[in-house]
Amino acid sequence: HGKRIGGDRIDIYKPAMRARKTDRLTLESELRRALEREEITLLYQPIVRLEDRSVAGFEALARWDHPKMGRLSPSEFISIAEEIGLIVDLGLFALERTARQLAIWQRAVPTRVPLFASVNVSSRQLLRHDLIHDLRTVMARSGLMRGSLKLEMTESLVMENPELAAQILHRIKELGAGLALDDFGTGHSSLAYLQRFPFDTIKIDKSFVRTTAKGTRPVLLRSIIGLAHDLGMEVVAEGAETDSDAVELYQLGCEYVQGYVFGEPMPAEAARELLIGDRLALARG
Ligand code: C2E
Ligand code: MG
Numbered sequence: 001h002g003k004r005i006g007g008d009r010i011d012i013y014k015p016a017m018r019a020r021k022t023d024r025l026t027l028e029s030e031l032r033r034a035l036e037r038e039e040i041t042l043l044y045q046p047i048v049r050l051e052d053r054s055v056a057g058f059e060a061l062a063r064w065d066h067p068k069m070g071r072l073s074p075s076e077f078i079s080i081a082e083e084i085g086l087i088v089d090l091g092l093f094a095l096e097r098t099a100r101q102l103a104i105w106q107r108a109v110p111t112r113v114p115l116f117a118s119v120n121v122s123s124r125q126l127l128r129h130d131l132i133h134d135l136r137t138v139m140a141r142s143g144l145m146r147g148s149l150k151l152e153m154t155e156s157l158v159m160e161n162p163e164l165a166a167q168i169l170h171r172i173k174e175l176g177a178g179l180a181l182d183d184f185g186t187g188h189s190s191l192a193y194l195q196r197f198p199f200d201t202i203k204i205d206k207s208f209v210r211t212t213a214k215g216t217r218p219v220l221l222r223s224i225i226g227l228a229h230d231l232g233m234e235v236v237a238e239g240a241e242t243d244s245d246a247v248e249l250y251q252l253g254c255e256y257v258q259g260y261v262f263g264e265p266m267p268a269e270a271a272r273e274l275l276i277g278d279r280l281a282l283a284r285g
């Protein structure tokens, strides 16, 4: 150790690099088979209406139960799925499964305002694949209430090709799905610009929702919420972890919170139980 001469370093690092490359190739081929082997599952995280703290909807979040490595989070496989083109199949799986799940929940637990569910959509799925075709099939089959199935996407995705994205997003709305702008605040575009896209919801990124080390909340939060409302959009704050987060967000006029304070991503069955308990509590007043 400690040799700083280039040639030696290459010899030292080569085997490790080769191993990593093999791992990556193995992971790719395992991921290709993961869907048919039913190793990809969806967890659902509650999105809570702050006004009465009722469950308003769920976001579907993918997990990969790898036979050897255990449960992998999206950061460990979504970008691979995007690179190898598998995201189209994975995305369709998430869309179909969530639509079916939402229809089951809506039938089992009727609510005054329809329960919603949202699914993440990635760039390749939206811009380089005929998502409209898939969505039309899913919507026709599911019998869901209008607007209750929502697609989430980030502004960077939309900005990759704004003209094409705008066209596709308008068609998505025509098909009766909702649209949420995910991770808002992490990109560079202004809400005023984003107005040209038919989003009905913005989800403010965790990094804005958290209090800083000094215990203050980013000042931008209040103006983002106000502007979103002026533009006719509803606001979900992501990543609220404490009750005081939730109280403050409510005071700032935010409608919904999705964060560990109200529940982590959970299997469909647990989500159903949460929902039933929630409606019983609401009915009791
Ligand atoms: P996202 O869509 O912004 O989802 C929210 C992420 O924040 C989730 O991470 C969720 O578990 C996490 N989160 C929620 N509340 C809290 C909190 O209070 N504290 C903290 N620290 N984290 C919280 P997750 O499940 O790891 O997903 C990460 C990202 O992976 C998602 O971010 C989304 O961009 C992507 N993703 C997940 N599932 C899919 C999918 O089916 N398709 C596509 N294309 N992307 C997906
Ligand atoms: Mg999301």
Ligand code: MG
Pocket: 182, 183, 203, 205, 238
């Ligand atoms: Mg997000």
Ligand code: MG
Pocket: 183
């Ligand atoms: Mg994110």
